[in-house]
Amino acid sequence: MLKLELKAIDFDTVLKHEDLNNLIERMLNNIGSTDPELRDTLIFNTFGKLIIEEYLTDYQMKHIIEVCRKNLFLGIEEMESDLVFTRSFSALVIGLILQKDRQRKFLPEEIVLKTIEESIKYLKLEKDVRGYVEGKGWAHSIAHGADLLAEAVRHPNFNNDLSIKCLEAVKLCLFKETATKAPFVDDEEERLIFVLEALIGKGITHNELEKWIIEVSDNLQDLKRKEGYSLNFFWKKSNVITFLRGLYFRLLHKEAYSELRNSIADILQQWHNQIYSPGE
Known part of the structure; x- marks a missing residue:
């Protein structure tokens, strides 16, 4: 049984495991399991250790990212189905591999460029925005998609011309329809801020961000x-509002973009006045 095997895995000897390729395939086949212990605690954490601590060959990591890239759009048109777990956790694994490739180049440039484009596309297209699903654990597609996109932006092969597309994907997430007909409740906004922090790290300008923030407010x-x-x-x-507040304090913590912080504060005050002090 896969759960028992992963619980008993000995990482000191895993490289000598003659069935490691077979184990990887079984993990990939179950990456979207509705069993939260198998999917989250065991499969994802095992992939994390194998990838980050370099237990895998370059060929194995290339294979894993290819399978996960295909998984990224399985059932993407569905508002609420169990395939969200496959997409969401594949996104996390892709992010881990991009992170490792940023540290030590092993992926072909063509694969990296396609993956960066797909990271934007996934966050734009995902319709199932559930966070925690009772009995099945974390789906968290928006949070995991944001984690992936942030890693894509951090990669040296990220083209800054894609920055506006990344911002558009984040904006779309803030206005997505939800099956529960409710706002985000599982810190999705905080994870989306990671994308903006990554873009700031790549030198996106104050003017570009200010224009985008005004567009978000105008859409509202x-x-x-x-x-x-x-x-x-x-x-x-x-x-x-939760997103803008979080972004304001992240910028404050970084002591960055003081003019942008002032613009965010003005927008937040305007919304406060509209909703809570309409007569003033």
Whole structure:
């Protein structure tokens, strides 16, 4: 049984494990298991140790990322199905391999460039935005997708011309429809901020970020004009305001982009006045 085998794995001898390739295939076949212990605690953590601590050959890691890239779009058109676990945890494993390739180059440049593009595409297309699923554990597709995109941005092969596409993907996430008809409740906004931090690390300009933040606020205003004080508006407002607050304090912590922080503070104050002090 795979669970028992992974619980008993001896990493001191795993490189000599004659069935390591077979074990990798079985882990890949079960990467989206609805058993949270098998999927999250055992398979993902085992992949993490094998990849980060370099127990695998370059060929094995290339194979893993190829399988996970295919998994990334399985059932992507579905709002709520168990395939979300396959997509979401494949995204995490791809991120680990990109991280390792950033430290020690082994992936062909063509594969890296395609993976970076797919990281943006995945976050844009994902419709199943559930966080924790009772009985099945973390789906967390938006959070895991954000983790992947942040790693893609950090990679040396990331083309800064893609920065605007990354920002567009993050904006789309803030306004995605949810099966539960509720705002994010599992720190998805915080994980999306990682993407912006990575873009800042790559030198995205204050003007580009300020323009984008104004667009996010304008989109929320458009929703308010269209729906008024609907539940959907309040849920999307919760996503946007929580995201902007988090971004403000991350920038404050980094002592970066003081003008942008002022712009964020102004937008937050404007929204506060609209909602809570409309007569002033």
